[in-house]
Amino acid sequence: MSGDEVCRASAVALTGLHGTAVTVEAAVSQQLPGMTIIGLPDAALAEAKLRVRTATSQAGIALTNRFLTVNLSPAALPKHGAGFDLAIALAALAASRRLPATHLPHIAHLGELSLGGELRRPAGLLSAVVAAQRLGFQRVMVPAACGAEAALVPDIEVIAVGTLAEAVAWYREGCPPHRIVTPAAPRDRAVSGSGPDGAAAAHLGDISEIIGQADAVQALVIAAAGRHHLSLVGPPGAGKTLLATRLPTLLPELTDAEALEVSSIASLGGRPLTELVRRPPLESPHHTASAAAIIGVGTGNIVRPGAVTRAHHGVLLMDEAPEFPRAVLDALRQPLETGTVEIHRSQIRTTLPARVQLVLAANPCPCGNAGSPDTALECRCTPSARVKYQHRVSGPLADRIDLRLALHRVSRVHRADPEHGPPSSATLQRSVRRARARAADRLRGTPWRVNAEVPGRWLRAPGQQLSRADTAVLDGALARGSLTLRGYDRALRVAWTIADLAGRERPRRDDIAQALVLRNGVGT
Template sequence: MTVARTWAVALSGLRGDLVEVEADVSSQTPEFSIIGLPDKALGEAGRRVRNACTNRGLDLPKRRITVNLSPASLPKRGAGFDVAIAVAALATSVEMDAAHVASTVHIGELGLDGRLRPVPGVLPAVAAAQRAGHTRVVVPTANAAEARLVDGVEVHAAACLAEVVRWHGGRTEAADLAPVTAPIADGTDDAPLDLADVVGQPAAVDALVVAAAGGHHLLMSGPPGAGKTMLARRLPGILPPLDDEAALSVASIRSLAGETVTRLSRIPPFESPHHGATAAALIGGGSGVVRPGAIARASEGVLFLDEGGEFPASVLDALRQPLESGMIQVHRSGVAATFPARFQLVIATNPCPCGLYGVPGAACECSPQAIRRYTRRLSGPLLDRIDIDVRLQRVSSARQEVDARVVTTADARRQVDAARGRAARRWASTPWRRNADVPGTWLRGPAAPPPEVLRPLDVALRRGALTLRGYDRLLRVAWTVADISGHDQLRLDDVGRALFLRRGASA
């Protein structure tokens, strides 16, 4: 056979495109060339393939080998094409089952000794192969667990190239090698932190439950030690577990980020980037292969920005577009990638650089100009996308009062599940299930409550105290308050509670 074919996958974000790998042997001049818009890492695959084959006793033809990656107009990046290129090249001279080779997708990087090394993004790559109708894939042994998370695909895990050749019906005397292992980064899920640990912040706990029930964004401001971080870290524990689609999306993003995924976690992710993070770290990027940033890794979960006032304004403003669209598009020279960005934003900030402005019994040493500069880091357009604003004060007692209402994580989760169930039934005839996802045109149109219920919002809109975006966000929070209260229709007190939460509820 002079021309052999097999398949690989080119990833762009979570999207995977099937690439046909063709190998052809022509003249007597020994050469190995790869065409079809490869990047530098892929262009070097010829050397890795030659050495891997030689060291495994697999003889490539000592002639000109041309490997074509089709479609030629699609950019291909990374070393994940190595195995497909090697198998196609070997199939031109080694007797293998041509139909078996041509119907198999190969994913993996080759070491010089012929071992298959793990690569990032195997899970979305296998999912792309399955969507394209392929039912058989070869992956490195270290990536086998995540590849098997995709239903309907036969996964063959191989430790070395000789194994792959034998699996395709070829004969080789080369001994098998020990597989390359990869560190497992997703061990047992941590037990959710309990809300019962929070002392003396009942209003903040109530606001956290409202945020979880409706999928709303939350701002918490207050002095250091008031419990902002403690509250934020307990939000994932009261969110509903991820369904199959969301869990697969989360696992795919983690795979793209280079983590070893062995199972689908049902706990919503929690991302907390440092306030020194750059816009690229938040959005995602990289040279050649685009990696997901904190926004994408937090999708289906919580993005927590601690010390929000310390983040550069340009970094914070990068959140505005994904908060509205639910996705993030990363454009780099010659490459573009789209990632999901369906996260709940939680921002914790101090009232001033020293954190003591307005704290009873404390002396703030910040100048008025420093306080203004600090608070302006959170721009008006970003604050307009925040649904709930909570102002915390320091706790005055280290122990719970005897008659104080203690809300546990289990109690809060039951409230959240019941409220989300009411919302899902109300929006059953629409594409939406959470209040935070319902567009304003629907809330002000088919689902609009009586005019007397909307009167406080209409007055605030006329006075300029609200934008139309803020109006819609208040309506979403009001519906969530109604769901928690068990109201079938929106009431005036639900709107009043939403206004209270929007304007800075004091905890």
């Protein structure tokens, strides 16, 4: 090639979880030695010219002594981070006639350079590899330290190199095959499991630890089987938080596609992964969290997922829900309906996944003692204070809650019965898996997998529509105005879940009545 030829290498720019292919172009011009990077780089990316020059010199592969211009195309797309260092260095070396440029455009390069020439993991590596695979790349070059993480993505060849010198040597040797292979993740672990996510599941404990709340546990099973939203209201010490944190232990393991998606979200936080996250995540933000922390935010050209995205395919627990600002709670309404979060800013626009199971936990009043039978704990809040406290959760958000439980403190401790003790999380999880399998079989050929996703038009279609005799209790509540049409559909979904748990083909009248009672709030 001629000394003035433009050399190109490929990289991936992330906007949230969405990736865009970036072509790194490098060309030499007859000017004093120097280097510039154009194409809307941020400050960290603009500093790559200093890292690249020092790293190539330390590796003994000095750049040309003329002026290097590096362009990141498409030029109108803002780019951020140090993950472009490897592509910039290889394109610059190719333009300096230090390595062949033939294969550079066909491989996605992801890696940050140290001054000594070592390669480091960029933030969001797994997400970038997933994006590269979807963009059509068949090979990706990553730092050796995170080769196993990149190999979690199927159908893409991983080239793991520890230093810039190793990357240059690989190209000079004619790009020999170099595949990182990891063993398949086990799919039959118990709830407590092993590995990173198994340890997290074990940390959540077991539902058998809950004493004296059998009805609440059964409601949790219904919520887990249909992925229904849940509200827990009760005084301090009734076990609201304990019940809510045990809900993830009842959920089945994630499918391969779900695990890859959840793992990609986890990788954005900078934590390296050695295996896919198989357990549904649990996010429990503090009530002082802002709307940006819960929903996500775009600052400049960087998207930071919020708690509702980090809880994707898992549980979002809003403990002490009335203490959250009302605007924060109401911001959840759109994600609960669509399963996504739209981030719109002046420079960026992207969509983040947010298909979560919401759990609201709250006290009945500011002091927490409303309804207590113990006169020593009599509530001293005024009626207006109670109403104001309860209305901090708006009506539109409350209408999206499928199951509402009013909890009371346990009045006596039952002695453990070794033969007929409370069921464990593993036992109840098997019931949840069977119920979900029935729902998935019924929903085969549709885009939905659990009852909570089914729209009202499908529930009222000729093949699934229930008789008027069965739905009479719902029809009456709708006619009286005590139930909205959204609530009508949500109660039907819960009834289908109850039928699935019981092994019935269709909900019966008593299933629908139970679903309505659970929706209107049942005491335990």
